[in-house]
Amino acid sequence: MTPHAxxxxxxxxxxxxxxxxxxxxxxxxxxxxxxxVYDRIPxxxxxxxxxxAPDHQKLKEVTRVFTRFALDPRVGFFGNVTVGRDVSxxxxxxxxxxxxxxxxxxxxxxxxxxxxxxxxxxxxxxxVGWYNGHPDYRDRCFDLSGEHAVIxxxxxxxxxVCRILAKTADELRKTDIAEHALTTLARSRLKTITIVGRxxxxxMKFTTKELRELGTLPGWDVTLDPADLALDGTSAAEMAAPxxxxxAKNIEVLRGFAAKPRSNPREIRFCFFAAPHRLEGEGRVESxxxxxxxxxxxxxxxxxxxxxxxxxxxxxxxFRSIGYAGLPMPGLPFDGRAKIVxxxxxxxxxxxxxxVPRLYVTGWIKRGPTGIIGTNRVDSIETVASLLADxxxxxxxxxxxxxxxxxxxxxxxxxxxxxxxxxxxxxxxxRGQAKGKVRDKVIDRDEFLSIASGASGEAETPVAAxxxxx
Ligand code: NAP
Numbered sequence: 001m002t003p004h005a006x007x008x009x010x011x012x013x014x015x016x017x018x019x020x021x022x023x024x025x026x027x028x029x030x031x032x033x034x035x036x037v038y039d040r041i042p043x044x045x046x047x048x049x050x051x052x053a054p055d056h057q058k059l060k061e062v063t064r065v066f067t068r069f070a071l072d073p074r075v076g077f078f079g080n081v082t083v084g085r086d087v088s089x090x091x092x093x094x095x096x097x098x099x100x101x102x103x104x105x106x107x108x109x110x111x112x113x114x115x116x117x118x119x120x121x122x123x124x125x126x127x128v129g130w131y132n133g134h135p136d137y138r139d140r141c142f143d144l145s146g147e148h149a150v151i152x153x154x155x156x157x158x159x160x161v162c163r164i165l166a167k168t169a170d171e172l173r174k175t176d177i178a179e180h181a182l183t184t185l186a187r188s189r190l191k192t193i194t195i196v197g198r199x200x201x202x203x204m205k206f207t208t209k210e211l212r213e214l215g216t217l218p219g220w221d222v223t224l225d226p227a228d229l230a231l232d233g234t235s236a237a238e239m240a241a242p243x244x245x246x247x248a249k250n251i252e253v254l255r256g257f258a259a260k261p262r263s264n265p266r267e268i269r270f271c272f273f274a275a276p277h278r279l280e281g282e283g284r285v286e287s288x289x290x291x292x293x294x295x296x297x298x299x300x301x302x303x304x305x306x307x308x309x310x311x312x313x314x315x316x317x318x319f320r321s322i323g324y325a326g327l328p329m330p331g332l333p334f335d336g337r338a339k340i341v342x343x344x345x346x347x348x349x350x351x352x353x354x355x356v357p358r359l360y361v362t363g364w365i366k367r368g369p370t371g372i373i374g375t376n377r378v379d380s381i382e383t384v385a386s387l388l389a390d391x392x393x394x395x396x397x398x399x400x401x402x403x404x405x406x407x408x409x410x411x412x413x414x415x416x417x418x419x420x421x422x423x424x425x426x427x428x429x430x431r432g433q434a435k436g437k438v439r440d441k442v443i444d445r446d447e448f449l450s451i452a453s454g455a456s457g458e459a460e461t462p463v464a465a466x467x468x469x470x
Contacts, residue, residue: 002391007032007074009400010387011092013083013329014102015039016046018363018376020066022100023075025384035075036096036401038087041135042080042416042448043424044070046104048373050134053160054175055167057438062373070418076401078408079416080449086413087404089331089359095404097392098358100383101341101348105326105364111152115279116320119143124151124161124321131164131185133178133441135448143284144188146316150288152276153321154197155205159214161319162193162268166217176432176439193268194313198275198293198304201228201251202235207372208249214268215257222257224270229255238299271313275304279318288315324369332359341365346383347390360387416452423455424448 008031012019015037026033043049045063052059069075083089083103092099108123110116120143129137149165151158164172169186177185197204201224204211215222229251231239239248254270274290281287289312293304326341328334333350335342341361342349348359362383363376371379408415424442431440442448 004394006394007034009034009096009398010098011096012037012100012102014046014104015044016104017048017373018380019102020069021377021380022102022362022384023069025381027069027072029388033074034400036078038078038081038083040082043421044077050129050132053164054177077418081413081415084330093358095399097395097398098387100360100362101365102363103365105324105369107325107327109323109325111276111320113276113278118279118281119284121279121285121318124157124319127161127319131177131181133443135443135445138443142184144184144190147189147191148314148316149190149193150313150315150318151195151321154195156207156210158195158321159206159210161321162195165190165193166220174437176441178441178443191266194271196271196274199295200235200272201254202231202238202247204250206250208246211250211253219264220266220268221262221264222268224254224258226258228272232295234299234302277310285315285318287312288318326365340368346386358392414449420452420455424451427451
């Protein structure tokens with residue numbers, strides 16, 4: 001390793017789990033580092049704040065760990081800064097010795113079927129952002145006055161959406177759910193929620209804990225057609241393989257659901273072997289037409305093949321929860337098919353496959369939207385190992401935090417600091433306490449900035465974490 005006169009200055013774009021796990025890996029490397037985390041939202045923690053369901057507060061506790069990293073004097077935070085608009089990736093590349101993109105995968109995938117744009121048909125991403133008080137989704141409207149909801153996709157996001165739809169306002173009231181969502185959910189008249197999968201029970205993507213939890217929701221039965229539990233030969237072979245431990249447990253949970261007599265007025269139904277075909281309705285969605293499928297292909301690569309048999313499922317509201325996709329960022333290579341930034345072990349590659357010097361990527365934008373929060377730790381450790389192995393020469397006059405701060409100020413960008421977030425955090429906790437909730441989230445960008453201004457003069461002079469504002 002070459003000795004250097006100045007610290008290794010690293011900009012990380014994105015303050016979700018992969019971003020802060022990259023911070024951790026840099027801090028623990030034993031190298032002399034200075035790290036700044038950028039986020040387009042004025043407050044940190046990305047997916048943990050805006051993706052994790054409000055009734056799963058335990059998962060959000062990881063922010064305490066991220067806060068410890070953020071409060072290290074070597075670490076700064078620039079919130080309310082959109083990289084690619086307020087400052088370009090190339091500019092960050094000149095201000096810092098290395099740039100790590102950890103921007104996640106924040107948009108929905110489309111089903112590409114007729115009727116998908118009817119009123120009442122929504123992306124789960126929008127619903128999740130809305131109930132979590134994400135400023136970009138606060139104005140979305142969800143009409144839950146009908147009796148039948150359909151959720152398309154059988155991953156953990158589908159389960160989150162189902163649980164939030166099924167829980168009563170009283171069960172959600174004490175969480176940090178957005179107030180507007182609580183008001184709408186309290187008026188919900190849903191009686192059935194159908195969770196549709198294009199493949200079979202052996203191919204569900206749920207984690208067992210999440211699946212089991214559906215069976216504990218007061219007032220709801222979980223039902224399915226027991227015939228769907230008879231696995232075909234290839235699926236049975238899949239279940240016998242060691243990597244299918246979760247899938248095998250999931251099937252046991254389904255067997256338990258199927259064996260339980262009905263005792264509740266409302267119903268969560270699992271519908272398997274049903275591919276989206278079209279949405280129908282006069283002006284708004286009324287039914288969701290699916291095509292019966294059969295599986296074909298070798299074990300672990302089985303695909304859903306249409307059989308030409310269709311059926312309509314009553315649907316007053318539809319949520320497509322068929323995975324997330326990354327967005328291209330100006331100035332960054334992008335693989336439009338995989339919706340990720342092309343890379344090898346976190347080193348960004350251009351269209352010709354050549355490594356782009358000093359540019360790295362981690363998290364969902366690196367590998368796609370898979371895994372749980374902790375998966376990002378492993379991912380960021382790999383990316384930071386690549387970065388450190390490159391033993392980057394320091395950039396002449398890079399300037400890092402101080403220069404970046406001056407540039408943003410010059411451009412009139414009202415960046416927020418981690419200390420500003422701490423002030424917002426206190427406000428949210430106090431308001432929450434007054435209402436008997438864990439936290440009452442601020443959901444308005446202007447309010448974020450006004451609390452930040454009140455805490456330390458203007459919210460336009462970014463300061464390193466730990467520089468007090470109280
Ligand atoms: P996911 O786990 O990839 O599930 C996507 C689902 O959509 C699959 O059932 C998939 O079926 C289906 N699908 C994809 N394209 C489809 C199409 N055109 N038509 C019909 N169905 C289609 O994605 P996710 O639920 O969005 O979750 C993203 C990641 O976040 C996952 O790793 C998840 O575990 C994680 N997460 C974790 C938690 C938690 O730990 N509590 C909570 C939320 C999310 P096929 O299998 O047939 O492709």
